[in-house]
Amino acid sequence: MAAGPNAKGLTMIEIPARCGKATRLGAGQCVRVINTFGQQVVDTWAFNAADIGEFMSMEHTRIAIERIIPQVGDALVTNRRRPILRLIDDTSGGIHDTLVAACDRWRYELLGCPTYHANCTDNLAAALGEMGVAPPETPAPLNLFMNIPVIDGNRIAVVPPISTPGSYVTLRAEMDCLVAFSACPQDMVPINGAAMTPTAAHFEVLG
Amino acid sequence: MAAGPNAKGLTMIEIPARCGKATRLGAGQCVRVINTFGQQVVDTWAFNAADIGEFMSMEHTRIAIERIIPQVGDALVTNRRRPILRLIDDTSGGIHDTLVAACDRWRYELLGCPTYHANCTDNLAAALGEMGVAPPETPAPLNLFMNIPVIDGNRIAVVPPISTPGSYVTLRAEMDCLVAFSACPQDMVPINGAAMTPTAAHFEVLG
Numbered sequence: 001m002a003a004g005p006n007a008k009g010l011t012m013i014e015i016p017a018r019c020g021k022a023t024r025l026g027a028g029q030c031v032r033v034i035n036t037f038g039q040q041v042v043d044t045w046a047f048n049a050a051d052i053g054e055f056m057s058m059e060h061t062r063i064a065i066e067r068i069i070p071q072v073g074d075a076l077v078t079n080r081r082r083p084i085l086r087l088i089d090d091t092s093g094g095i096h097d098t099l100v101a102a103c104d105r106w107r108y109e110l111l112g113c114p115t116y117h118a119n120c121t122d123n124l125a126a127a128l129g130e131m132g133v134a135p136p137e138t139p140a141p142l143n144l145f146m147n148i149p150v151i152d153g154n155r156i157a158v159v160p161p162i163s164t165p166g167s168y169v170t171l172r173a174e175m176d177c178l179v180a181f182s183a184c185p186q187d188m189v190p191i192n193g194a195a196m197t198p199t200a201a202h203f204e205v206l207g
Numbered sequence: 208m209a210a211g212p213n214a215k216g217l218t219m220i221e222i223p224a225r226c227g228k229a230t231r232l233g234a235g236q237c238v239r240v241i242n243t244f245g246q247q248v249v250d251t252w253a254f255n256a257a258d259i260g261e262f263m264s265m266e267h268t269r270i271a272i273e274r275i276i277p278q279v280g281d282a283l284v285t286n287r288r289r290p291i292l293r294l295i296d297d298t299s300g301g302i303h304d305t306l307v308a309a310c311d312r313w314r315y316e317l318l319g320c321p322t323y324h325a326n327c328t329d330n331l332a333a334a335l336g337e338m339g340v341a342p343p344e345t346p347a348p349l350n351l352f353m354n355i356p357v358i359d360g361n362r363i364a365v366v367p368p369i370s371t372p373g374s375y376v377t378l379r380a381e382m383d384c385l386v387a388f389s390a391c392p393q394d395m396v397p398i399n400g401a402a403m404t405p406t407a408a409h410f411e412v413l414g
Binding site: 057058059060062067069080081082099101104110136138140149150151154155156 | 265266269274287306314344347364
């Protein structure tokens, strides 16, 4: 499924497997992130369009919502504690992650990969780079569809997503922002499903 | 208890109530962080002394240790996934937090404070500033002694510490680093005890 208008006339944008893609949202616009093939984690970031130093922050969001995993209705807040995105719809089963860093070249080196491995950290930089913007840092992402259960209040595990093909989340921009996505290239642990085969995902900007 | 040599000849450094303090550690040196009055949260950061852009990262540490709360023996790792500090002793009961951002002026504004309120984010900048260093960002801190239980794998709560007066943790530097502490000034929620009265804490550098 490549980019192109769908039945509703909305343009479906591909986040190619192992790659990143960014878009600009005006306050009030929504983006639907579709787990096209069902078990693909999509790392997600948001930056204030007027001030790249203000961005969605998981450590500020957790205390704001008093939960580890946002649910429908919750606002994701920035490092200035202001709402930047709001989760307004979720057909994926509601399992996402806020605990774990974006993968990076060091992650794959530690897993034993002897050569360069595509990774979400570099994908963020590339996606924003296409818009002429450099991220000031790599904030901890909202890992859509990623399944990191917390066991006995402390231990965490890395397990496959529960999301199904075509399921999605919808995020509403609470301020003008740049939103970046990475279809996680992880193929050395089963975070993108037991087959460990990263796939594309898609998004469409609504209204 | 002010700064001065103790019975073992070690210099006890005060982290004054509501304030920050930093020190330099060589690889292999240890720092003991003492909860002098028992219920004081101490936000803690560590930066590579040779590269301030590499620092202790909670989102990288959680996946490295596969736990939310580090326990004795665990290495805290940087945003390059390298060990920077290791928890080698803990008499406090083992409850610390890695989930919640340092408090900042926006936190107190949202809580209704009409004027400037001391906060851990500014304390980090001031403590490193005393050493002539500016932090590149405010990483999510290791909140020593802070009690943020995870309930049913998702909800989090803000409750008083379980640590007792004089209990401590000992951290060993795994690389040359700058370590900064903030005796959290939070007095509007019971994170520093039900009395909501921030106190001093202390540290001493060992061997």
